[in-house]
Amino acid sequence: MxxxxxxxxxxxxxxxxxxxxxxxxxxxxxxxxxxxxxxxxxxxxxxxxxxxxxxxxxxxxxxxxxxxxxxxxxxxxxxxxxxxxxxxxxxxxxxxxxxxxxxxxxxxxxxxxxxxxxxxxxxxxxxxxxxxxxxxxxxxxxxxxxxxxxxxxxxxxxxxxxxxxxxxxxxxPAEVFRPDWELLEKRSRISNYFVDPMTRAEFIRDPRSAQPHRQGKKVATLITAKGCVARCTFCHRWDKGYRPIPPDQIVAHIELLKKRYDVGYVMFTDENFGSDRRHVLELLEKLKPLDILWTVGGVRVRSMNLEVLKKMREAGCVSVFYGMETGSPRILEVMEKKATLQDNLNAAKWTREAGLFTIYQMILGMPGEDSSSVQETIEFLKTVTQDAFESPRSVMSINYIQALPGTPVYECARQMGLIGRTLLEEEAYLLHISNVDAADDTRMLNFTDEDYLTVRSWRRRIVLEVMRHYHEHNRTRTPSFASFLWRLATRNIKKTADHYSVDAEKIREAAIEEYGKGGYFNLQRDLAYDSIVAYFWPLRGLILSAWLLQDEFRRLPLSEFLGHLADWVRARLRPRRAPGRGESLRILMARTAPPAATKTEEAMKPLREGR
CATH class of the missing domain: 3.40.50.280 (Cobalamin-binding domain)
Known part of the structure; x- marks a missing residue:
């Protein structure tokens, strides 16, 4: 039947x-x-x-x-x-x-x-x-x-x-992950899911990728567990709790992929890798004999220590990506990260000492964010990037907060009237953010007490300040202005030539650009940052304002642009507010949310809260 x-x-x-x-x-x-x-x-x-x-x-x-x-x-x-x-x-x-x-x-x-x-x-x-x-x-x-x-x-x-x-x-847990790869062979484009690892900069960076027996191998995407122990206020989730997949099951799956699709690299895209210490240590011992290189896409800073990170590298790990989000203790509380600034600093230090790569992923514009919390993030990023082997631009991903349904951030947007309060207005917002990744800051909502243009300037300000600190801390050589102009003039020619080159550095640069596709990471690649840091630092405030105003003037209708400009002027004439105290946005929304007035509102309540 x-x-x-x-x-x-x-x-x-x-x-x-x-x-x-x-x-x-x-x-x-x-x-x-x-x-x-x-x-x-x-x-x-x-x-x-x-x-x-x-x-x-x-x-x-x-x-x-x-x-x-x-x-x-x-x-x-x-x-x-x-x-x-x-x-x-x-x-x-x-x-x-x-x-x-x-x-x-x-x-x-x-x-x-x-x-x-x-x-x-x-x-x-x-x-x-x-x-x-x-x-x-x-x-x-x-x-x-x-x-x-x-x-x-x-x-x-x-x-x-x-x-x-x-x-x-x-x-x-044993039934959480049983993918049928034959299904993708028949009904999809299987080549999408087993790709060249040299499109991932973290694999290119690791010298083990150059070993002869790894050449031509593919990279697969897997998970080692489902769920997360955290409830960050910007993150929507249906899963409650954390379910690690039995290590033997994970290993058997990797062995299958090695035989069937010539896999030699794996991207583990867990939300909370390593939360169960006993599980991860057992898994690491069983990954060693497989001789694969792998990355981890989601780790809580409190789940790691130097010993575990070293064991991960010994088992083939090349990179770890954390959800650090901010350098402000106050905003960490608003986000309900259940982690401290020191936890973030420890994770950064231990990851570097273990020989693993990471990108520092920041979120800007949470409710309560202001210039003081942004400065705290700048100081944090200066500390964790100053000893990097490359420009901070390559290891910082900075996005503005995106209000997604089922999160306290979304409920805050509703209460503030940023996405409207009617169903049609909510739908208009969902249409507005459709097909847009988090790297597109032109769709951001301003949850802060700062004016729109100031908030839009924060990312550029952070990148400039952190790059300048790196430049001064490491006393990097400044190329002549003539050579910089030549680099700028030949940029498009260079990109064309790179298509026909197999130079390792050019491959690495291409892989870094690949990061940004689809919004995985938002690395700032504009050469304007280099020129300001190296040649025009005393004029940075003026240049940053002109740069931002030019972009906004081109993008926005004239009336909207003038409105933002007027708000920017008014913001500089009013007295500064004292920073608010750090409080979980979830607790704040629960305290201020109006009671459900209809059966539908009561039914929507658990969906709006998430799990």
Whole structure:
């Protein structure tokens, strides 16, 4: 009976460009459905990037009973809404289900985008129960009473009020990660997910990558655990708690990838690598014999010490990326990082001593941020980058805070009126940030008491101050101004020549530029920084203002630009406010949030809070 139900599971574009991150969530749901006797078809829009006309033709031809849309990022809203409209037009009887982080905006999806059901939290168990329920109504309307018995979903009842049935039971650790790579071979572009490691600067930096037996090997993306022990106020998450995958299972998976796809490098993209000390030490011992090089994409500073970092390098680790976020103790409290400035400094010092590479990832513009907290971040970055082997520009990634549904930051934006207070205004905001990565600071919201132009200047100010300190601390040689002008004049010629060069330094530079694609890291590569630091430092304030005003004048409508300029002038005439105290934004929002006035608002409350 299940086999005849026509189910399509599809992804949506995660970032402006395809990524090497496999659609693990969709793959897990498909595997769960198959174990339950269903036969879903996988359409990897994120990996294939077909023209939208091709997507519409697929829906017309396939006419599924149910289409499950995976929207793992909230910036996918515009695409999801467009896809839902296309499905409604091509196949009106199709039941439309949306899961992923975007489902934190379930009311908008259900009322304004035309979605039938949202899956909240992990999808494996909920998807099976939902499909078993929808199977009985595939040729008719939704039976909302039956849907009420499915855990982990949200939908509109007969009265038009939203219902949330509560979070579904989580899958056990041993079942968290069972990707079916054959599925990607058949239904996606498998080459997206096994790529050349020399597109990653951290692998290029490590001399072990030059060893003969590693040549031609591919890099794969995996996880060692699911979940995070933290609840940062800017981060949306459905998973509660931390589930490490058994080390033997991880090792067996890597061995499979080595044989099948010639993998010799791995990017572990955990949110919280090493949180379970016993688990990570056991894993490190079992990774050693595999002779792979690997990176870690998400580590809490309090999870590491020098001994563990040294063991990681011995087991093949080349880089560790932390969520340090700020150099201000006060803003660390607002973010609810559960870490101190000293924890950040220790992690930076130990990582360098262990011989591992890192990029210092900062977030600017949190509620309560001001010039004093920005200066604290500058001093922190000066300290951790002054002994780097290269310019701080290559090891600093600075983004402005992005308000994502299901986070205290988003609720703060609602309370402040930055994204409006009506459903239509919220939807307009989701459309505004769609298909935009965090590196695009032109879509930022100003949560601070500072004027917009001042906030927009912070990133450039940080980069300049930290680069100047590095220059003075290391007494780096300043090239002649004539040689700098020549470098500037021949920049485009050099880029063309680099396409035909195999020089290691040029490969490394290309890899650093690759970092920025899709918003992974936001490294500042503009040569203007070099010129200001080296030749025009006394004029930096004037140049920085002119640089910013020129960019804003080109980008904004004249009336909006003049409004920001007037705010900038007024800000310099009013007295400075004293910095506020550091308090978790989650606690502040819980204290100031208005009580739920409707059944829908009550149902949305746990979704807005996250887990």
């Amino acid at each position: 299940n086999a005849v139900m026509n189910i399509v599971i599809t992804t949506t574009p995660i970032r402006p460009v395809p990524t090497a991150y496999p659609p693990f969530g969709s793959m897990a749901v498909i595997c769960a459905l198959r174990r339950a006797g269903f036969d879903p078809y996988f359409y990897d829009i994120d990996g294939l990037r077909p023209p939208f006309e091709e997507v519409e033709a697929f829906v017309r031809e396939r006419r599924p009973d149910v289409i499950g849309i995976s929207a793992v990022v909230s910036t996918a809203y515009a695409y999801v809404k467009r896809l839902v409209a296309a499905v409604r037009k091509a196949s009106p009887r199709t039941k439309i289900v949306v899961g992923g982080n975007l489902a934190a905006s379930s009311e908008i999806l259900l009322r304004l985008a035309g979605v039938d059901v949202c899956v909240i939290g992990e999808g494996e168990v909920a998807a099976v129960q939902l499909m078993q329920t929808l199977e009985d109504m595939k040729d008719g309307p939704l039976d909302r009473r039956s849907l009420a018995g499915v855990m982990g979903i949200a939908f509109l009842d007969a009265a038009g009020e939203m219902v949330f049935t509560g979070y579904e039971t989580r899958v056990p």
